[in-house]
Amino acid sequence: xxxxxxxxxxxxxxxxxxxxxxxxxxxxxxxxxxxxxxxxxxxxxxxxxxxxxxxxxxxxxxxxxxxxxxxxxxxxxx
Amino acid sequence: xxxxxxxxxxxxxxxxxxxxxxxxxxxxxxxxxxxxxxxxxxxxxxxxxxxxxxxxxxxxxxxxxxxxxxxxxxxxxxxxxxxxxxxxxxxxxxxxxxxxxxxxxxxxxxxxxxxxxxxxxxxxxxxxxxxxxxxxxxxxxxxxxxxxxxxxxxxxxxxxxxxxxxxxxxxxxxxxxxxxxxxxxxxxxxxxxxxxxxxxxxxxxxxxxxxxxxxxxxxxxxxxxxxxxxxxxxxxxxxxxxxxx
Numbered sequence: 593x594x595x596x597x598x599x600x601x602x603x604x605x606x607x608x609x610x611x612x613x614x615x616x617x618x619x620x621x622x623x624x625x626x627x628x629x630x631x632x633x634x635x636x637x638x639x640x641x642x643x644x645x646x647x648x649x650x651x652x653x654x655x656x657x658x659x660x661x662x663x664x665x666x667x668x669x670x
Numbered sequence: 671x672x673x674x675x676x677x678x679x680x681x682x683x684x685x686x687x688x689x690x691x692x693x694x695x696x697x698x699x700x701x702x703x704x705x706x707x708x709x710x711x712x713x714x715x716x717x718x719x720x721x722x723x724x725x726x727x728x729x730x731x732x733x734x735x736x737x738x739x740x741x742x743x744x745x746x747x748x749x750x751x752x753x754x755x756x757x758x759x760x761x762x763x764x765x766x767x768x769x770x771x772x773x774x775x776x777x778x779x780x781x782x783x784x785x786x787x788x789x790x791x792x793x794x795x796x797x798x799x800x801x802x803x804x805x806x807x808x809x810x811x812x813x814x815x816x817x818x819x820x821x822x823x824x825x826x827x828x829x830x831x832x833x834x835x836x837x838x839x840x841x842x843x844x845x846x847x848x849x850x851x852x853x854x855x856x857x858x859x860x861x862x863x864x865x866x867x868x869x870x871x872x873x874x875x876x877x878x879x880x881x882x883x884x885x886x887x888x889x890x891x892x893x894x895x896x897x898x899x900x901x902x903x904x905x906x907x908x909x910x911x912x913x914x915x
Contacts, residue, residue: 631839635797 597644597670598663604639605659608632618660626659636662644670672895675700678748679894680741682731682788683758685712687857688807691883692755695891697723701753704744731758731784732776741791751792752799753894756785756829757807763818774821781825782832789836793845802845803894806833807886810853810909826851830905837903846902850889853909856880877910 602616609626622628622636637653640646640662646669648656656662679696683689685707693716697703702723705713710728717724725747729740744751759781762773785806796802811819812826830849837847854860854871860880863871872878889906892898907915 631842638794638797 597667600643601640601659601663601666604643605636605662608636608639616659618658618663620659621657622659623657640666646670672699672891672897674753674891674894677701677752677894678704678744678750679753679755680704680706680727680744680751680788680792681755681757682706682729682740682784683807684716685709686757687859687883688852688855688886689755689757690716691887692757692807692890693724694720695884695887696753696755696894699891699895701894702748704747704751706740706744707758731780734787737784737787738791741788741795745795750795750799752796752801753803753805754788754792755805755807755890755894756788757890758784759807759809759822759825761819761822763822765818766820769820774824777821778825778828781822782828785829786832789832789847793836793840796845797840797843800844802840802843803898804833804836804845804847805890805893806830806847806849807890808833808849808851808905810851810907810913813851813905813907813915814913833905834903841902844899846893846898848893848898848901848903849905850886850893851905851907851909851915852881852886853907853912854880855883855886857883875910875912879910881908881910 605616606613609628611626620626622633637648641648644666656665679701681689681693684693684705693703693705697720704725704727706727706729707713708730713726717726727743729736731737741751762777806829808829809826811823815823833847833849886908889908
């Protein structure tokens with residue numbers, strides 16, 4: 593199940609940012625490593641919310657900087 | 671010329687002269703319209719005239735919770751919101767030295783803060799759709815100032831600054847944010863002016879007449895259209911030459 597979260601998050605990131613799958617590592621920063629701009633990060637959070645049926649408040653969203661952050665937040669929230 | 675078939679538009683202040691004209695113009699171009707305003711009777715009347723594709727959504731823009739739910743109600747009624755026209759506005763005119771905090775706060779709340787809240791409420795859907803049009807109805811006095819209207823002018827100028835900032839942020843997602851700044855427009859409000867007041871105003875308008883609500887609606891229709899995709903962060907002044915900005 594946890595692998596499932598990772599793969600679903602990775603799929604969203606790959607599709608949205610157009611990056612290679614192997615670049616999406618645990619510590620990969622959306623902005624610094626994966627070429628996202630600030631609006632992309634907002635859209636990623638929107639996509640996570642939709643995919644997992646959760647609501648991510650703005651203050652939590654600000655702390656989701658890396659792929660690992662996103663996976664951890666979603667695992668805790670679901 | 672402008673085809674909005676399949677687009678869904680939310681218009682605030684649709685019970686007023688300008689808002690009603692904007693709703694009529696967008697509807698005439700094929701859009702579904704959600705008519706919002708505080709007074710339900712004129713909204714129902716307008717919806718009755720328009721026929722199909724018209725929805726009535728009463729809302730008090732000074733009520734923050736009601737404002738927040740308005741985009742959702744509009745999306746439920748129409749299936750989404752592709753076009754938002756923030757047209758509603760109030761005045762609480764007074765000389766600056768006599769203007770109290772409440773006059774200031776009410777005008778800022780309804781004219782500027784509700785605009786921000788409604789923009790926030792529709793922008794997610796527009797980002798996903800990679801298409802959106804926000805048209806904020808500002809005013810000539812936001813650019814020129816007007817005695818007795820410090821609060822109103824501040825709100826209308828604030829709208830322009832907010833629109834430009836938002837326009838920057840969402841331009842890459844196919845969303846445009848623009849303002850229309852009407853000058854003196856003949857509505858129920860200006861009908862109340864005396865002939866003397868009217869002639870004083872007309873002397874300042876090179877076109878020599880007041881504008882018609884339809885002329886503001888035409889500007890809003892253009893900015894809402896697919897043809898205006900490359901226009902964003904702009905303010906379209908429609909004032910008969912009263913201020914050439």
